[in-house]
Amino acid sequence: MLPKGFFRGRYQGYSLQALQKDLISGIVVGVIAIPLGMAFAIASGVKPEYGIYTTIIAGILISLFGGSKYQIGGPTGAFIPILFGVVMTYGFENLLIAGFLAGIILVLMGLFKLGSLIKFIPRPVTIGFTAGIAVIIFTGQIPNFLGLSGVEKHELFIDNMKEIVFHIDSMSIYSILTALICLIMVILTPKLFPKVPGPLIGLIVSTLLATFLYPSQVATIGSTYGEISNSLPHFAFPEITFEKIQLLIRPAFVIAILGAIESLLSAVVADGMSNSKHNSNRELVGQGIANMVAPLFGGIPATGAIARTATNIKNGAVSPMSGIIHGVVVLLVLLLFAPYASKIPLASMAPILMVVAWNMSERHVFYHLLKTKTADSLILTVTFLLTVFVNLTAAVEVGLVLAVILFTKRMSDVMVITKVLPNQKHEKVESQIVSQTHDCPQISIYNVEGPLFFGAAQTFEHSIMNTIHFRPKVLLLRMGKVPFMDTTGESNFASIVNHFSQHGIVIISGIQQQPRELLQKTGLYDTIGEDHFFDHTGEAINYALNEINQNKCLGCKHFAFRECDKLSGAKNDAVEKQPAFSS
Incomplete structure (x- = not known):
């Protein structure tokens, strides 16, 4: 039962003209979300269709129950290292449980009005782990870009770098050509045709060339993960026990904190672009509901996506209806075109993720903080290095503790x-x-x-x-x-x-x-x-x-x-x- 006035102010005075604007923005963002959803799922160590399921379910629920009018939710690059680590350590079934627990934590954070506390996480910590995540995503796509064969995925960055070095002699000129074509399309399309989604054009062009010119020379989604089904996901409640809660509460907490940070940052960006004001606690509740429901259908953790939210606003969205439409668009594509997605080369997915990593790295801010040579520079460096060489959980914990210690020292000096x-x-x-x-x-x-x-x-x-x-x-x-x-x-x-x-x-x-x-x-x-x-x-x-x-x-x-x-x-x-x- 929704509280009285739940939708008041969001759809009040909603008109046919507003629906037309939301329809256009929803279709554009939905088309963009399809390749990203699959790419993020693959990079997280799960099947690509699970990224599609997450985009549909979480995308609709975040728009329905969230606290931002323009927020677009779904799988994001920020989650890749932590989700991949959970899959490698605990398995896919336990990833679903961790995501469900994270959803509960997010709902509780919203109900207890902890949305404003996220702003107390120091910027050097967020920039440090964001840059570290970007490095992990970028380097993680090198094997697919080069078409290396026999490469095993590991949880640790050093082990993955060793795999690349050991298998560098297996690189494929066909994979490199496919990846370069996609990369060129991704970079040039926004400059030549600003309204056209570059990732989608890159995927289509590179896939068509690979399919007709050298069909059996590159690994595809279908050859690696099996055919993508065009059927709807099945409902299944995960088997949650007290032992599993104890086992997974730590990664669940990290997923929740990371999801809260990403979603509220995205909401703040949306406020700046649209001159609106989001409700941070309601946004956390909406994110929590989405992350509780998505795992029941095989979906992975989701959060607010800054790039897709910005695209939503730029294309004229006026209400959360655009986010709902974006989820419906992805659902229709799944039902109608899923078999064709199986032919997408992995080399085509690699440059899309590399560009995502490059854009999310915040390299200018990173360099600016680094050159100040202050305590914040130390926090930034430690968080970044731990994210890359250990894991995101340790990076966030140590970064926050270090920030508190240094803040305490500064305050004592006052x-x-x-x-x-x-x-x-x-x-x-x-x-x-x-x-x-x-x-x-x-x-x-x-x-x-x-x-x-x-x-x-x-x-x-x-x-x-x-x-x-x-x-x-x-x-x-x-x-x-x-x-x-x-x-x-x-x-x-x-x-x-x-x-x-x-x-x-x-x-x-x-x-x-x-x-x-x-x-x-x-x-x-x-x-x-x-x-x-x-x-x-x-x-x-x-x-x-x-x-x-x-x-x-x-x-x-x-x-x-x-x-x-x-x-x-x-x-x-x-x-x-x-x-x-x-x-």
Whole structure:
């Protein structure tokens, strides 16, 4: 049962003219999606028809239930390494289960409104694994491009490179010629005929030439994977057990995270091109539904496809109906022309995937981040290398952990603790006026700036305790520039309070709402005392001057405050009540 108003705003005022625009864009994108669906399936280690099934089922469901008006969903190149790894390690049946579990995770992410959290994944991590995926896809098509025979596919990049080297002498001039013809068509067609899909023209031209000029000289989809059936996929619920869930939850989680990132990035691109606004949480739910249903019909994991979504918008799409039409178009082609697809040479598929890899590599952004020679460059490089030489799962995990560690280090470096005194000329507190001859022996004032969290908490405590050599009577902490405090920071703060309270008092000025609320929850606020918290530093200094031992002020030559002239020369005079300064 769909919620009330589910389609409101998406089809409101939908007209025949709008349908005509969606029909044109849907047909164009559907035609483009056919060769890509088969190519991505083959590269993922499964039969090409499973890519077609995914394009149909996931494409329609993502458009129906997703959060973007223009999103086109289906199999994408980003999934190739992880899906191929799952197939090699666990088998095709378990890939379907992993995809189903990923769908559940995506739905839960959407329901718990985690769509906005994807933006917290650092750009160097996404660029790093995207570039790594591009390298894997590109190099993975070299055997088909060259027509190498006897090549075995491995999960590791190094092993696949060895296979190419060992079998390089088996290259076929016919395969190379077929691949070059397709590559030329893919590159030139968009320039000469912008509205015509280059991959489809490349496939048709190269397939026709290979079929009529050298029909038995190149490997085809049919000779390698068997004939593509033009029948509809059969429904079959996978056998899911607790043991299989334990086995596959890790790759399922990676599939879900990768699918969420790709789909939301695609939705953001669509927003920029169409001046629209997507619903990120609804998009995750739609992606999850599609990935739960597709495996039931033999489909592989799917996500939003940036290139196809952009093509959809460029061809005039006005609603999700174009995405539904794109799926129907692919279904009709499957029913009518599937047997002919079996004659497509694998060498024709290779350049299509190579161009996809080249376009998705984001090489300009990669180079830009690399040349900055910052911590982001390190995250980028590590993520990229792990994606290529280990696997995508390890790359994402290590990349995120490394990003968190380096971010924590950067944030801890932001923490600044400086000893200050009022500058009586400018009525501001400054650090440069503090010296051995100008520093109050009884009142120590510190500026605390930056987040007081686990990465900076120890630095905060040591900086305060190591600089209080003469044990002042009052410790005044100016905390107006501490935006955040966690429980580790609170613990170290409590250590300072407990240590200092044995012989003096701690007073706080300008504390922000979040740190104040945390101190109230932990009880440290009451330990310090509500009367020791002040909005302004001037009020805090006036309070501190009333708490000091005025006998020790007699003869003092530091003159840290304007009241010191009177205090140092008159034992029994009262402390002036006027503010030391206003800030």
